[in-house]
Amino acid sequence: HDDLTARCRAVLLGVAVGDALGAPMEFMTSGEIAAKYGRLNEMVGGGWLRLKPGQVTDDTEMTLCLARGIVTAGGWDLRTIAHEFAVWLRSKPIDVGDTCRRGIRNFMLKGETESPPNQWDAGNGALMRMTPLALYTLGDKELLQKCSIEHGHLTHNHPLSDAACICYGRMIQMALLGAEKSRLRREADRLAAEYPSFRFDPYPGLATGYVVDTLQTVFHYFFRSRSFEECVTSTVNQGGDADTTGAIIGGVAGAYYGLEEIPRRWLKKLDRGCVTELESLAPKLVSLSPQLTQS
Amino acid sequence: MKKVEAIIKPFKLDEVKEALNEIGIQGITVCEVKGFGRQKGHTELYRGAEYVVDFIPKIKMEIIVSDEIVSKVVDAIEQAAKTGRIGDGKIFVTSVEEVVRIRTGERGEDAL
Amino acid sequence: MKKVEAIIKPFKLDEVKEALNEIGIQGITVCEVKGFGRQKGHTELYRGAEYVVDFIPKIKMEIIVSDEIVSKVVDAIEQAAKTGRIGDGKIFVTSVEEVVRIRTGERGEDAL
Amino acid sequence: MKKVEAIIKPFKLDEVKEALNEIGIQGITVCEVKGFGRQKGHTELYRGAEYVVDFIPKIKMEIIVSDEIVSKVVDAIEQAAKTGRIGDGKIFVTSVEEVVRIRTGERGEDAL
Numbered sequence A: 001h002d003d004l005t006a007r008c009r010a011v012l013l014g015v016a017v018g019d020a021l022g023a024p025m026e027f028m029t030s031g032e033i034a035a036k037y038g039r040l041n042e043m044v045g046g047g048w049l050r051l052k053p054g055q056v057t058d059d060t061e062m063t064l065c066l067a068r069g070i071v072t073a074g075g076w077d078l079r080t081i082a083h084e085f086a087v088w089l090r091s092k093p094i095d096v097g098d099t100c101r102r103g104i105r106n107f108m109l110k111g112e113t114e115s116p117p118n119q120w121d122a123g124n125g126a127l128m129r130m131t132p133l134a135l136y137t138l139g140d141k142e143l144l145q146k147c148s149i150e151h152g153h154l155t156h157n158h159p160l161s162d163a164a165c166i167c168y169g170r171m172i173q174m175a176l177l178g179a180e181k182s183r184l185r186r187e188a189d190r191l192a193a194e195y196p197s198f199r200f201d202p203y204p205g206l207a208t209g210y211v212v213d214t215l216q217t218v219f220h221y222f223f224r225s226r227s228f229e230e231c232v233t234s235t236v237n238q239g240g241d242a243d244t245t246g247a248i249i250g251g252v253a254g255a256y257y258g259l260e261e262i263p264r265r266w267l268k269k270l271d272r273g274c275v276t277e278l279e280s281l282a283p284k285l286v287s288l289s290p291q292l293t294q295s
Numbered sequence B, C, D: 001m002k003k004v005e006a007i008i009k010p011f012k013l014d015e016v017k018e019a020l021n022e023i024g025i026q027g028i029t030v031c032e033v034k035g036f037g038r039q040k041g042h043t044e045l046y047r048g049a050e051y052v053v054d055f056i057p058k059i060k061m062e063i064i065v066s067d068e069i070v071s072k073v074v075d076a077i078e079q080a081a082k083t084g085r086i087g088d089g090k091i092f093v094t095s096v097e098e099v100v101r102i103r104t105g106e107r108g109e110d111a112l
């Protein structure tokens, strides 16, 4: 149980670490990163958002909003989550994705909790903030599916985004319960079987905000890396939407490799308040899960 | 989609931006304009002589928004920009047929 | 209600304002713009070298008016702004759906 | 007739003018505006403290064109103005009811 709690913390901290490491690289190409940093594996700050070293962006902040929303409501309440997003949006965050902004604005102004289906909404904005959902629905695949779709549709109503969120959530849950990498690989292959565009072998090398490119990048580096540090480092050095690919792989790598493997020097760079809140929300989320409430 | 244009007093810009931020609006284009209206220009001293400058510096804001939220946007600007004194300015709404986000090629509401 | 926009030669501003005052128009918004058209830019000397600045300073006026007086307004501007030489400019009329006077909250024609 | 307005990055002005010349468009009105959006402003040092100026200088272009060539014009601007990075800008199309060439009094399409 302690191990589970630690792993759950590793999931949320993994997101923050990947976000902060990758954010200064956002919009850079792998070539530009190599030319400027060689192989980047420190939190250097800077980038288009002029970040402080260790500063997180919307990926972690929206993750926190979702986590807060679930814990505050003591369970699943979409409007509480939407409200958290609205409060966050008004707080002038360092960055907000266009699709996320539109969805949250629609909730603020029209009370809508579901964006209309839209062919252009296959961005990674819903996927990037999934980790609290994986913790909260641990032990119940149906609940994971239902919540992933409802939550995703607050901003992104698109089958590829839905499928990506569910697959990612499942992989995190398997890792939390001790599954082998090969088991996780079968889950990724299941997704690619249902939606061939997600095939990542051979890896096309695209790390854009398109949910397909994002997940291919995450899968590619997760299945060929041997440590948490290697996972996240190789991913952010790929550039593109590096804060988000970093955050997403950080989440699943945290679940798989555990808290001990997250480099101390990276954790130290994160804002204290952010770390404390993530560490305190993780056990609260999993304690609400069917896995723990039904045992 | 609609274009909301507002001519406001320059010192009101931040307050109006705030009010728009409260309703999730971030994209705004602003330019400095000269207003002629009921509010008279000011007098200026130039080379010793005093003369009336008959225009007033104003700020013109342009915000493209989707139809459903136009009235909320207009209300937000109206409340934030108002002082109750002559020269507060005007808001006008016109219809926009197409919008393109240059970076991504998105069109229509997705570009907003 | 209509928006009348006019791109005119800067030195014509006062004459056009006069002509509009004559027909009771007082509310005008003006901004400095750069025009590219058939009228070629001028040459400038900069660090000894002469080069062509390919734009011409223009003034852009915007006047929101009620439908009945649009043509009067267009004619007034046209006559006052005209020199008959290239670059006199253009007037365009677009439809306005709503106008608000911020000071009073008046809407529609009352806001004009 | 349509008005095509484009908010673009200032350094893209020449490229866009080129692209428009390519398709026979010569008449353009341009003004310098301040953009507020997702692209961050620059930092300034003031009394030792660094702070971000929250707007970005942009260029606003206005081109009145006939209906048939609107999409060509929009595409031309979109391709020429695009860098793929945040802040590339937006294009909007509105309907124009009347155009007058001041120099000649020509109206409608002849004025374009």
Ligand SMILES: Nc1ncnc2c1ncn2[C@@H]1O[C@H](COP(=O)(O)OP(=O)(O)O)[C@@H](O)[C@H]1O
Pocket (backbone or CB within 6 Å): B007, B034, B035, B036, B037, B038, B039, B056, B058, B085, B086, B087, B088, B089, B090, C026, C027, C028, C029, C030, C062, C063, C064, C065, C101, C102, C103, C112
């Ligand atoms: N009909 C109009 N068309 C365009 N701009 C106008 C019009 N009326 C007013 N304005 C703009 O609004 C500003 C304020 O108008 P003004 O008449 O001074 O005060 P108020 O609207 O409070 O009576 C003017 O300086 C001008 O820029």
Ligand SMILES: Nc1ncnc2c1ncn2[C@@H]1O[C@H](COP(=O)(O)OP(=O)(O)O)[C@@H](O)[C@H]1O
Pocket (backbone or CB within 6 Å): C007, C034, C035, C036, C037, C038, C039, C056, C058, C085, C086, C087, C088, C089, C090, D026, D027, D028, D029, D030, D062, D063, D064, D065, D101, D102, D103, D112
């Ligand atoms: N199609 C257009 N769209 C927008 N502005 C235009 C257009 N055509 C002309 N202009 C503006 O009008 C000004 C005068 O146009 P120009 O072609 O020089 O002279 P003329 O209209 O007298 O032939 C230009 O500098 C430009 O600001």
Ligand SMILES: Nc1ncnc2c1ncn2[C@@H]1O[C@H](COP(=O)(O)OP(=O)(O)O)[C@@H](O)[C@H]1O
Pocket (backbone or CB within 6 Å): A098, B026, B027, B028, B029, B030, B062, B063, B064, B065, B101, B102, B103, B112, D007, D034, D035, D036, D037, D038, D039, D056, D058, D085, D086, D087, D088, D089, D090
């Ligand atoms: N809804 C809008 N209404 C008016 N101008 C806008 C709007 N959205 C964006 N703009 C203008 O476009 C510029 C670029 O927008 P921005 O959000 O920075 O990047 P992008 O469109 O590439 O995502 C802004 O600086 C602003 O001038």
Ligand SMILES: [Mg+2]
Pocket (backbone or CB within 6 Å): A057, A058, A059, A095, A243, A244
């Ligand atoms: Mg981010």
Ligand SMILES: [Mg+2]
Pocket (backbone or CB within 6 Å): A026, A241, A242, A243, A244
């Ligand atoms: Mg990102």
